[in-house]
Amino acid sequence: MRINISRKNINDSFVAKIQELSGQNLLACYQCGKCSAGCPAVSDMDLLPNQIIRYAQLGLKEELLNSKSIWVCASCMTCNVRCPRGIKIAEVIEAIRQILLRKRKDHIDPERLPQDIRCQVPPIALISSFRKFTS
Amino acid sequence: MKLIYYPGCTLKNQAKNFEESGLCALTKLGVEVQELERWNCCGTVFSLVTDDLIHHLAPIRVLIRTKEAPADSVMTMCAMCFNTLKRANERVRADQEALSTLNDLMYEEETKYQGDVEIYHLLEILKDKIGFETIKQKATHPLQGLKVASYYGCYLVRPREIGIDDPENPQILDELMASLGATVIDFPYKTECCGAYKTVDNPEIVAERTYQILNSARELGAEVVVVSCPLCAFNLDTRQKEALKLFPEFQTIPILYFTQLLALALNCPEEKIRLDLNYIDPKPILKSKALI
Ligand code: SF4
Numbered sequence: 001m002r003i004n005i006s007r008k009n010i011n012d013s014f015v016a017k018i019q020e021l022s023g024q025n026l027l028a029c030y031q032c033g034k035c036s037a038g039c040p041a042v043s044d045m046d047l048l049p050n051q052i053i054r055y056a057q058l059g060l061k062e063e064l065l066n067s068k069s070i071w072v073c074a075s076c077m078t079c080n081v082r083c084p085r086g087i088k089i090a091e092v093i094e095a096i097r098q099i100l101l102r103k104r105k106d107h108i109d110p111e112r113l114p115q116d117i118r119c120q121v122p123p124i125a126l127i128s129s130f131r132k133f134t135s
Numbered sequence: 136m137k138l139i140y141y142p143g144c145t146l147k148n149q150a151k152n153f154e155e156s157g158l159c160a161l162t163k164l165g166v167e168v169q170e171l172e173r174w175n176c177c178g179t180v181f182s183l184v185t186d187d188l189i190h191h192l193a194p195i196r197v198l199i200r201t202k203e204a205p206a207d208s209v210m211t212m213c214a215m216c217f218n219t220l221k222r223a224n225e226r227v228r229a230d231q232e233a234l235s236t237l238n239d240l241m242y243e244e245e246t247k248y249q250g251d252v253e254i255y256h257l258l259e260i261l262k263d264k265i266g267f268e269t270i271k272q273k274a275t276h277p278l279q280g281l282k283v284a285s286y287y288g289c290y291l292v293r294p295r296e297i298g299i300d301d302p303e304n305p306q307i308l309d310e311l312m313a314s315l316g317a318t319v320i321d322f323p324y325k326t327e328c329c330g331a332y333k334t335v336d337n338p339e340i341v342a343e344r345t346y347q348i349l350n351s352a353r354e355l356g357a358e359v360v361v362v363s364c365p366l367c368a369f370n371l372d373t374r375q376k377e378a379l380k381l382f383p384e385f386q387t388i389p390i391l392y393f394t395q396l397l398a399l400a401l402n403c404p405e406e407k408i409r410l411d412l413n414y415i416d417p418k419p420i421l422k423s424k425a426l427i
């Protein structure tokens with residue numbers, strides 16, 4: 001895979017927005033990979049948690065906004081409690097989701113959920129998934 | 136002791152077995168429980184982005200209702216409600232500006248919130264206010280010979296500030312189970328996420344995790360798994376059906392709320408333990424141990 005690194009991307013307002021929304025200093029990450037080592041969702045991810053942080057440092061906006069991983073992460077907080085640099089990775093991922101959701105790019109459409117899912121799952125599942133995946 | 140109790144939505148729906156067994160156990164332990172009046176949904180998840188104040192409104196409103204009870208603390212059994220209420224509380228305690236914005240948004244409320252309510256999970260009440268030693272003495276029907284693995288999941292123990300136990304190696308459920316006379320089974324997947332709300336848009340992920348988590352517990356000898364979260368319960372219990380489709384060799388295992396085993400050991404009547412609401416039937420294993 002080819003990645004273009006440019007000063008323009010790094011200084012883009014997208015990076016500043018992620019830092020602002022997540023409250024995290026992205027440059028604190030030294031890419032040890034511990035977040036990805038413990039993440040239960042990596043087998044379903046296209047970008048690993050440490051890669052998400054690296055891509056965010058570099059302002060690789062399209063790659064992040066199109067990544068499957070941001071919708072696979074369930075904010076389980078395992079990475080957060082383990083990061084030796086105290087970075088809240090789950091917050092960074094939530095910030096990226098929010099950037100999309102605030103443009104009304106919802107990940108799920110409640111009306112299109114299969115009937116059996118809608119009837120079967122408890123309110124706690126429906127509400128949390130709507131909170132995380134819809135605007 | 137008197138407690139103000141916040142049930143949350145799911146304990147009034149699919150998790151009736153959680154609520155009824157928990158309330159019955161508390162009565163047996165001599166605790167008077169009063170349900171919070173006019174409570175609302177807490178929102179289930181704590182908003183993680185800095186500028187999203189509006190989603191803290193629901194949990195803070197619950198704390199306003201608590202003040203109006205009147206009380207200075209509220210107890211919940213649901214791990215997700217506990218996490219959301221507690222984190223929202225810590226958030227506004229650390230940020231006066233956010234707190235006053237929220238109070239302004241709720242200008243129609245007569246009571247102002249000032250960060251002056253404490254939130255307790257039922258497990259904290261059992262451990263710190265009642266004491267596992269007292270519970271052990273009151274457990275007239277100990278869970279002799281039952282091998283129990285405690286599954287903590289995410290929101291009961293993470294992030295660290297939640298403060299109920301060590302986020303990497305929690306023990307509180309195991310200690311409770313030991314005080315009830317059960318044989319405690321430790322297993323490496325006890326804090327691994329079950330997939331949570333992915334159960335709505337991708338049940339397959341949850342079925343795979345269910346398989347992994349429960350297989351590990353069973354291989355280490357567990358006969359049942361206890362949980363403190365109605366979303367974990369739904370996933371680990373009902374998604375065993377999907378796990379069986381993906382992995383035909385999978386052996387199912389009953390999932391119980393910790394309150395159901397507590398109620399059992401305290402000799403609560405079966406109609407309060409509601410084993411009929413658990414998807415994988417726990418009755419055969421409990422009968423084989425002469426516990427029901
Ligand atoms: S654990 Fe922390 S420092 Fe290590 S790669 Fe992940 S975010 Fe970076």
Ligand code: SF4
Pocket residue numbers: 035038039040041042049072073074075076077078079080089090093328
């Ligand atoms: S919060 Fe998300 S990225 Fe972090 S460990 Fe959990 S699923 Fe993985």
